Amino acid sequence: MEKGFCAHGLELPKPSITSFSTQLRLHLLGTGRFLTILHDSVLWFTTQHRSLKVLPIDLLIQPMPIAIFRLKNRTVSPVVQLFIDRAHAIAKSFVSAPTRRSATAEV
Known part of the structure; x- marks a missing residue:
């Protein structure tokens, strides 16, 4: 800020x-x-x-990246996979321009 x-x-x-x-x-x-x-x-x-009233102020702040991390060689449960899929869908709905594929990093 x-x-x-x-x-x-x-x-x-x-x-x-x-x-x-x-x-x-x-x-x-x-x-x-x-x-x-x-x-x-x-x-x-x-x-x-x-x-709420949103004030029309542009603070010229770059958006922060968001990442999903999971453990290597671990099976993701269906509930977690559903969460990841929904998170990707919601994130895409906020972006108006074409984006590159969202990355899921493994640790």
């Missing part, structure tokens, strides 16, 4: 509350007394998104 603010010549605001809890941040945001920075995907998957 700091890079995004600096790209616009702004200092990072001083936080009044710091939390990694998305539920807490959404609750505080809903009171109307707080601002927060969230990924777009959070608004897609929360039931409270209809009451």
Whole structure:
């Protein structure tokens, strides 16, 4: 976030509350007394998104890559494979341009 603010010549605001809890941040945001920075995907998957107002601010931040790791020579259970397939499908739905095949790294 700091890079995004600096790209616009702004200092990072001083936080009044710091939390990694998305539920807490959404609750505080809903009171109307707080601002927060969230990924777009959070608004897609929360039931409270209809009451939130997204401010039209481009922080010029590159998206972070996401990877799925699994152990070498281990069979993936059907439930895990279903999760991986669904995660790939959801990720593709967020991308408008053609993308390269998503990689699943093995450790």
